[in-house]
Amino acid sequence: MIEGARWRKWVFFYVPMVLFLLFLLFPFYWMVITSVRPDGELYRPWNSINYNPFWTWKPTWEHVRYLFEETLFASWLWNTTFIALASTAISLVCGVFAGYALSRLNFPFAGSLGTAIFITYLVPQTLLFIPLAEIIRNYRLGDTPWSLILTYPTFLIPFCTWLMMGYFKAVPKELEECARIDGASRWQAMLYIVIPVAIPGILSAGIFAFTLSWNEFIYALVFLSSPEQKTVPVGVTSELIRGDVFYWGPLMAGALLGSIPVAIAYSFFVEHYVAGLTGSVKG
């Protein structure tokens, strides 16, 4: 903390913190306020007398209603949830096992294999979608949720593996050794001791993976074409921006509703999540 006179605390702590918060939270505020403002206010010119972009006295649910009744937003939500959960589950299972193997089993080239996996994570998705599109077409998976459930792990598994590798390295080796002396096989030691201890790490990897696949845009844009198959980010942007016409109200309402599940996931697991990032094992 900052020591000394009260003004120092204000100048160096409170004022910067408030500015920082304003800067970070303003887009969310803008999103919320736009999604409840009636169209009449939204499209009012900036030089009209009662122009007031930061507040509304006549909040409306009209845009949300439009979203659910006039578009396929409900299916988009369901698609996104299903795809994000499935690809996260696949990636977590692979990432946990691969991370464990790379950090604990001494086999030749374990180190370089770990690095190689990380490098695959660095290949930009904007390039990778080209060969993947070919594969998706050959397996006739285009325009199905599976085109995303099977391609998201291409970047989620390296990510989860890398995160879990770091976490498993922080779990004391003695815990496992002790379990093995106590009569557990390597498999049992991993199942009963290492994985339960690594739960915070697994949760943080899971939240990250879930968020990444929830927000993913490029693959979803390329692999899905029919409106009822789309995910929230693609659906909202492709169906609510028609040419140069932006349906700002429903667009912002869609963005708001689309970010709520992620926000809930974050705040629900935040304690574990922070512990996972700092790699602390209490005990």
Place this chain on the structure above:
Amino acid sequence: MGQVVLKEINKFFDGVHAVKDVNLQIRDKEFMVFVGPSGCGKTTTLRMIAGLEAISSGDISIDGNVVNGLAPMDRDIAMVFQNYALYPHMSVYDNMAFGLKMRKFEKPEIDKRVLEAADILGIGDLLKRRPRQLSGGQRQRVALGRAIVRHPRVFLFDEPLSNLDAKLRVQMRVELKKLHLRLGTTAIYVTHDQVEAMTLGDRVVVMKDGVVQQVGEPLELYNQPANKFVAGFIGSPAMNFAVVTVTEANGSLIAENSGLRIKLPDETAQRLRGHIGREVMLGVRPEDLTVAGSADLDLPCFDAVIEVVEQLGSEILLDMKVGENIMVASVEPTARVRVGDKLRFAMRPSRLHVFNAQTEAAI
């Protein structure tokens, strides 16, 4: 039963020869301590006995059966780790019961054994707590309890007391000793603390650079160290050493260097007959030096200038300069000594150690 035999054990780590040709027989019910400075191979040897580290060559057998290829779980041993290695997500009870559950013991038997062990260690009221809610000493007890419930053939301890504060360490040391007397299970204990080694061990193995220097009962190591390393490692404060040249004058042997000239007692002289004209290493423990009085005139004596006086209450440690050598003497707490004093010290003739100056082996 719990007899452990190590035969020609070697261990290489990436080309480093960490443990060299270790031969040991640990008897049933014995408390054997491995002691040595860090990196001497004592923990590696213990881990090879546990099965956590593969043996590069040699045989380890427990009760006559070679266990080289056996997994840790099949060796019927229990180990207590330096950092306790308690399972953080389990209660104390579950920590202690884990080994029994893995071995498919019946629930009533598990209950009986855990409660029994908890009773022995005085942790009966902690069984529902998590490890993070325990103090260092309590965690240590739980780690011990987890080993005890298994009724193994051999206990392995890897520096179990080094994470405790000094007072608790002394207390736990006594409890460990009592526990061993009560259970009578063979124990192998690794430490870098020579006091722990001396007080706990029935026998002590001193190791350095992967080589066993000496195996013996604590007093044997103290009184008849096999070489300069053991002599310097066992005992606190450490033994004083001085390189001297052996000469003969008037039929008796004299050891001398720039600041020291001592007539060697007959018994030592006998051993040094073959070394006349050569350098040897003289060793004497601080507690075997006394401020010379008039009655000590026929003892080997030397003059010293006091440089530091350390009052410990039960004794006084004197750091002093003898010619070019620095030596330490431990004297009675009643002695009146001040820095700068020039005093004459006598050494007990029977307590003089001599080592070969090159090989450092005892002569």
